[in-house]
Each structure stands twice: as C-alpha cells, then as structure tokens.
Amino acid sequence: MFDIGFLELLVIGVVGLLVLGPERLPRAARTAGLWLGKIKRSVSNMQREINSQLEAEELRQKLKEQQAKLDESLNKAKRDVESIAEPTPPSQGKKQEASDKAAAETAEPASPPPASRLDTALASARVAGNAATSENNASSDSDKDKDAASR
Numbered sequence: 001m002f003d004i005g006f007l008e009l010l011v012i013g014v015v016g017l018l019v020l021g022p023e024r025l026p027r028a029a030r031t032a033g034l035w036l037g038k039i040k041r042s043v044s045n046m047q048r049e050i051n052s053q054l055e056a057e058e059l060r061q062k063l064k065e066q067q068a069k070l071d072e073s074l075n076k077a078k079r080d081v082e083s084i085a086e087p088t089p090p091s092q093g094k095k096q097e098a099s100d101k102a103a104a105e106t107a108e109p110a111s112p113p114p115a116s117r118l119d120t121a122l123a124s125a126r127v128a129g130n131a132a133t134s135e136n137n138a139s140s141d142s143d144k145d146k147d148a149a150s151r
Contacts, residue, residue: 016028016029078118081118081121081122082117082118082121084121085117085118085120085121086117
C-alpha cells in the first residue's frame with residue numbers, strides 16, 4: 001500500500017515535534033493512531049463484506065446449476081417412466097395414432113393425461129415393491145423361526 005521507510009517516519013516525527021511541540025505531540029500521535037486504526041478496521045470490514053457477497057453469489061450460481069441438473073434428470077426420469085408405463089412399438093405408432101383418432105371420433109373417453117399415467121405407474125411400482133418387501137420379510141421370519149427351533 002504505502003511504502004514508508006524508517007527515514008520517512010523519522011522526518012515526519014521531527015517535523016511534528018517542531019510544529020506541535022513536546023506537550024501536544026503525544027496526544028496528536030495517539031489521535032492519529034486511533035484514526036488509522038478506525039480506517040484499517042473499516043477497510044477490513046468492507047473487504048470481508050465484499051468477500052462474503054462474492055461467496056454468496058458463487059453459491060447461488062452453483063445452486064442454480066444443481067437445480068437445473070436436478071430438473072433435467074427429473075424430466076428424464078418422468079419420460080422414462082412414462083415410456084415404460086405405456087410402451088408403443090415404432091411400427092405400431094402410426095397405426096396407434098390412426099386408431100386413437102378413430103376412437104376420438106366415436107366419442108370414446110380420451111386417454112388419461114401423462115401426469116396421471118405417471119402417477120398410476122408409480123403407484124403400481126410401489127405396490128409391487130411393497131409386495132416383494134413383504135415376501136422377503138416373511139421368508140426371513142420363517143428362517144429365523146427355523147433357526148430358533150433348531151436350537
């Protein structure tokens with residue numbers, strides 16, 4: 001910051017002694033020291049604030065990036081689940097579209113929206129998962145009973 005050496009400080013001290021005199025020089029030096037301390041603290045506080053704001057902005061950007069990645073993966077998962085829930089072979093895709101148009105013209109109820117298909121697929125997956133879990137628990141319980149009986 002400032003490049004003040006010992007010689008410069010000595011010259012400032014001698015000039016201060018000549019101008020202020022020996023009685024007022026200690027008070028003036030103390031006052032100057034207090035002002036310098038306040039200035040240093042103010043600069044330090046500003047630097048800390050700026051650094052914290054920069055860190056907060058970096059965190060916000062990282063959070064936005066992670067949110068975008070999460071949204072992208074969620075949308076991909078939704079598409080995957082929907083494609084699994086209602087698979088349509090590519091060769092039957094055009095035939096299916098034609099039959100859907102014909103069904104719409106004959107006033108049959110329309111197919112449920114993708115969100116409800118997703119909910120239905122997730123619910124059936126949960127039911128299947130719960131059934132498998134309960135079967136595993138039942139088999140492990142029977143194994144425990146057999147072990148207890150053999151002892």
